[in-house]
Amino acid sequence: MASFASEVKNEIARLMYENACDRTAEMAALLRMGAAITFGAGHTFGVNFTTENAAVARKVISLLREEGAGVHTEIATRRARRLKKNNNYLVRIAPQPRVAALLEHLGLMHEGRVNLGQERKGLAILRKNCCRAAYLRGAFLGGGSVNRPEASYHLELVTPSYAFADLLHTLMRRLDFPAGITDRRDVYVVYLKEGDAIADFLGMMQADKAVEAFEVARNLKEVRGQVNRLVNCETANLQKAVDAAGRQLADIRCLADxxxxxxxxxxxxxxxxxxxxHPEAALSELAALLCVSKPGLQHRLQKLHALACSYRAEEELGGAGEKARGASGAASVDRG
Ligand SMILES: [Zn+2]
Incomplete structure (x- = not known):
């Protein structure tokens, strides 16, 4: 079964932004997440982009076709050797003269130097909210993950670069997402933990089907919670009835003795x-059996209880055998 994260990626990888500014922003983050810069002869640059998701690989290629101003790309698949591992897709732009301009345009290079380490303040492609959202979508496609909504709420963007994680964190905060940041072994993780925020993030990425699946699962969770609460309440009531019957039987045993x-x-x-x-009968059932009202039955049970109490008190006083009445006004016992 495909993971929910790959379902989300498959859904949004097919979507293309209408505005050129957003296509650029999405592409910049995608490459920033999953690409390595390669170097060729004559001071040329190339790009190797790897992903486990075929749809994401196709997206990079079609974005490059729009943005890349004629750079030549190839795609290679690395089959997984082990059963549980996914295939890897490599989108490769061999080192060639035009790549430098593309990387400058995407903010991955600045004044002829590779800029993967730290992001320039006020990156031109991140000035508008539409571009910021597109940038985060690219980051998710390149290195994001989200739990199936039935599981615990968790969405994350993972990168080995602290500077990039910090930028993603700032962008999410700026768009009012309650994002956190942490490190895990040798990577940095920007994450969301709240169901509402994750649904909003999926919505921002235009993952409409995923949002729907998320809402359905959340409703189910809520209904299940309500059912559990009802069952718990019912169980508590049953327990109370059983406890009460237990006390009544103890009184009766005391009087029998x-x-x-x-x-x-x-x-x-x-x-x-x-x-x-009928030791397990509810009070109302017992009342019906005896053809008496429920308050009537309660009254009788109280009398039995008071009587039992008076005998217990006597026993504690050591007055065994002498059936002196307690001061509780217990019903008299006709011994004749
Ligand atoms: Zn934009």
Whole structure:
């Protein structure tokens, strides 16, 4: 199964911005993420761009066709040796005279020097918000990832360059994304952790299908949460009923030991016997069995409880055998 990240990339790699400024910005970030500059004879430059995503490789080629002013590109596929590894696609621009101008245009070179290490302040291609969004889309295509929405919320842009990570972080903040930045082994990670922010970022990249999948999964999550809360509440109620029945049975056992069930007044005896016969019945079920109202049954159970309490108190006082009534006014037991 393709990862959600590659689904998103497949969706947005096919889209082309209408404005030239945005195509340039997207391309600049894409190359900044995944390209290495190569050097050729006669002070010429070339570019090697690698990606695991075929659609992204195709996008780089079509962007180069628009932006590249006639630079010659080739594509090579490196098949994965191991089963779990993905294929690698290499888009290669052999060193040639025109590349320097292209790299200048993309802000990857400045005054004849390669500029992959630090970004110039106020990069011309990042002055407008439309271009900033396009730049972030390029960065995602080149080195981004996002969790499937059913999993925990996480979207990230990964680069080995701190300066570039810092630039991406600043751009995201400027567009009101609550982005964080951290390092992981030898790379820097700019990330989003909130569901809303990730949905917004996907929307900004025009990944409409992904946004929809995200919303559906989020709704499901919410419904599942509500169901769980209901089930938990139901379980708590059941537990309460079981606990109450347990207390009632303890009272009845106490009275059985002290005087015997048969010695209880008829209504209490009937109630005790019904509870023993139906230890798990809810109060309303027990009331129905005894043809009594629920408050009526509660009243009887309270009487049983008070009676049991008075016997327990007696036992604690050591008055075994002497059935003196407690001060609680427990129902009298007709022993005759
Ligand atoms: Zn623009």
């Amino acid at each position: 002290a005087v015997g069930i048969r010695e209880l007044p008829p209504l209490l005896r009937e109630t005790a016997e019904a509870r023993i016969a």
